[in-house]
Amino acid sequence: MSTLIAAEGLGHGYHDEWLFKNLTLGINPGQRVALVGINGAGKSTLLKLLAERFSPLEGKIVKNKSVKIGFLDQEPxxxxxxxxxxxxxxxxxxxxxxxxxxxxxxxxxxxxxxxxxxxxxxxxxxxxxxxxxxxxxxxxxxxxxxxxxxxxxLSGGQKKRLALAKLLIEDPEIYVLDEPTNHLDIDTIEWLEKLLTSGNKTILLVTHDRYFLDNVCNTIVELDRGKIYNYNGNYAFFLEKKSEREAADESTFQKNKNLLKKELEWMRRMPAARTVKSQSRINSFYDLEEKTKQRSDNQKVTLNVKMSRQGNKILELNHIGQTFDDKKIIDDFSYVFKRGDRIGLAGKNGTGKSTLLNIITGFLKPEKGNVDVGDTTVYGYYKQGGLAFNEKERVIDIVKSDAEYIKMADGQTISASALLTLFLFPPKKQHGMVEKLSGGEKKRLHLMKVLMQNPNFLILDEPTNDLDIDTLNVLEEFLENFPGVLILVSHDRYLLDKMSEQLFIMEGNGGVSIYNGNYSEYRISLDNAKDIPLPKAKTQEPNTSTKESKKLTFKEQKELDEIEETVAEKENEIEELTKSMANIDSVDYKKIQEKASQIEALNVDLENIMQRWVELSDRAGN
Structure with a gap:
């Protein structure tokens, strides 16, 4: 199979630091490749180099001149x-x-x-x-x-959608996409998945959306500490093989570390005779030392900040109404928030999700109704647009402007510098300028500043945009254990499924409906509703019909007597499946979907059984 585009001996970096060197990568026709790696690893830079947006410092990009590349930038x-x-x-x-x-x-x-x-x-x-x-x-x-x-x-989101629309219309030989799902609603993401997987498209993309990654891509390429690792399979396969590789790397590192210790002792002996030592052994020592220095521990972001005490009264929305340009955005919506509420906010773009959040947090006073906030409620609001950082300010100064010391969940108080380290900002980056951070690193800094407030009412508006998957996994782990109220706005279906137990659906006509369940359950219920045939028009029974004909038969009476037991069994099954979902590993989203489908099917069965119960009960009462 002829390679459409290849990187040979590629090397690039910024500010006197290499992102990668001697990197080699090839993409074949029909391959749909997801590029993954932590924020700051160089994913966006690699995409731009392959899309020929600028030239590498080392190496070259090889492709046929007639091959057309379509590139979607994060900020077109x-x-x-x-x-x-x-x-x-x-x-x-x-x-x-x-x-x-x-x-x-x-x-x-x-x-x-x-x-x-x-x-x-x-x-x-x-x-x-x-x-x-x-x-x-x-x-x-x-x-x-x-x-x-x-x-x-146009807004930033509209511009991103416009750039994506042009690329889809042009239909190039190679699609190079940097976070294509940002600023798209879920319906549009699902449509895009079908479009990209139709035909024999060749795709290289960076995405944080694990459902999108699995549904579109057939190859995963990891960029880790300047090296490329290839995985032919889905995201679950990638995680499995990555863990095996990291275990092998750890074993090799420990062996090298032990050997380096012995070699160091050898190098220190008889320093006056250093010149007569074996030169090859000396060279091997320095090579080993360099390898050991280059290896960095597999650190993870640590999210364990303290939550402020929460009282009985949290937040009440009383008959909220809001219009813009004579269009109803919210029409008479009321809700009393309870401890432990985990709410996903869903709806198409432009239906008023951000408006509702701004009303909840007090940034916007509603035209109708009122918002009653509890005395102990402390908001943490992660906004979609991010923070307007001063690019010329040092990272540590931005954090210190809020607090020099921060209270952690375990009661300890740590410095701003220590907290930055937990969020994977080493001392060199802490004392560097914000302008040197990648887009994802700025988002991580924004998240850190929100959590520093020790909120007990956390609002995350599109938190997955530009965050790497590793950070998202840690964020999910934090949210699973977060005891406060959570409102989540996200086009990431996996995150919505995992974190929400209830949905506010913005309907676009001012209505806000409440659905008890997660997003996959909601979509299944919509699909099932489409499949249910409309009831036939009822016809009046002839007057000659007798009451005796409506009485229950022996078999029907037995059915009615057993329904109560059947209902209890179905409810127990639903409860057990719901509990089991909470114990599923956060990356095993296919199993989560499977459980959600089972729950929805049981709910449909339960509804049909209850309808039958009503029918039989009515007849029994005649």
């Missing part, structure tokens, strides 16, 4: 003064230019009839109608509707 840039239409439609593509002219014309309330007829004919002549439908579908899915709108007026 656009030509000055462009409209959406200018950006989307390529001047070199005749079909696209016809579609552009047609789409712009039909946006006009009074289109010129002659021009419209000409475009109909030309679009048919160039077989562009199917292509026009594909383009409109992509733009609609990305929430792009007004082609004449200037790009400069």
């Amino acid at each position: 840039s656009f030509p000055e003064g462009y409209s959406i239409s200018d950006f989307i439609f390529s001047l070199e593509n005749k079909q696209q230019q016809l579609i552009k002219e047609y789409e712009e014309l039909i946006e006009d309330p009074n289109p010129d009839e002659n021009t419209l007829n000409r475009l109909y004919e030309e679009l048919s002549e160039h077989n562009a109608w199917e292509y026009e439908h594909e383009i409109k579908t992509i733009l609609s899915r990305m929430g792009i509707n007004h082609l004449q709108q200037k790009i400069s007026t």
Whole structure:
């Protein structure tokens, strides 16, 4: 199989520090590769090098000149003064230019009839109608509707979706995608999964979304301490093989460490005779010393900050109402928060999730109703947009501006520097400027500042954006043990499934519905609702029908008597499955989905049994 693109002896770094050296990687046609690694490992840099956005300091990128690469940056840039239409439609593509002219014309309330007829004919002549439908579908899915709108007026999320839409329309030979699911709602992510896995697309992507990774990719490449490791399989397979590799690395490191100790003793003996020592053994010593220095312990972010005491009264929303531009965002919503509430906030983009969060936290006063906050409630609000850090400020000074010392869950008080170390910011990074941090490291710093407040009411708005998977696993472990109230907004279906026990569904028309269960259970219930046929219209029974015909038969009476026992059995099964889900390992999300499906099926059975009970009970009472 011919390689489409390859990196040979690649080396790159910033600020006099190498991210990687002598790195080799090849991508074949039809391969869908996920690039994983901790924040700051160099994933985004590697993507940009492969997409030929700039040249490496060492090595080269090899590909056929005719191979077209489509690149989605984390923060895409656009030509000055462009409209959406200018950006989307390529001047070199005749079909696209016809579609552009047609789409712009039909946006006009009074289109010129002659021009419209000409475009109909030309679009048919160039077989562009199917292509026009594909383009409109992509733009609609990305929430792009007004082609004449200037790009400069779009939000950061809208710009990311616009850049992704253009790439999907161009359909290049190689897709290079940096966090493609950021700023997409879950419905759009599921649509994107199907699109990327159709045909024989070649893809290299960085994503934190484990469901998306498993559903799209067939190869995982890990970038770890400047080296590449390949895994042909899904995320669970990658974790298994990675743990085996790390165990082997640890064994090798300990052997090298013991050998280095012996060699050091040999080097220290008879220093005056150093020149007559075996030169090859001396060289081996320095090589061994270098290998041992390069190895760093597999550290994990530590999240164990103290939670503030929580009283009986936490937060009450009383008949909340909010509109923007005459559109109802929230209409008469009430809820009393209880200890241990774990709520996922779901809904399409633009349905008002951030508005509700701002009302809850007091950043926005509702037009109607009131918010009653308990005296002991302490918010921790991790916002989607992140914090506006001063790029020229030192990392440690940003933390010290909040507190010099921080109380931990075990009662200990530690310094700002020690806390930064627990969050994987070594002394060198602590005293460096914020501008030198990667996007993911800035997000980790933001998360740390939120947790420093010792909140008992934690709100996480898209916490998975730009965080590496290792940090997400630790965050999940922290959240599982967090005793306070949690509200989670995330397009990461795995995180929603694992962390929420209840959903607030923003319906888009002002309504906020409450669903008891996690996201997978909710989606299954929606799918099941679609499959249930509508009830037939009831017809009036003839007057000749007697009451005797409605009486229960012996078999039906026996069925009614046994239903109560059946209901209890079903409820016990649901309870046992729910308990077992809590004990499933956080990375085994397929098993979580399987359990959720079983629970949903049991709930459907239980509902049918209860309907039958109502029917039989009514007849028995006649």
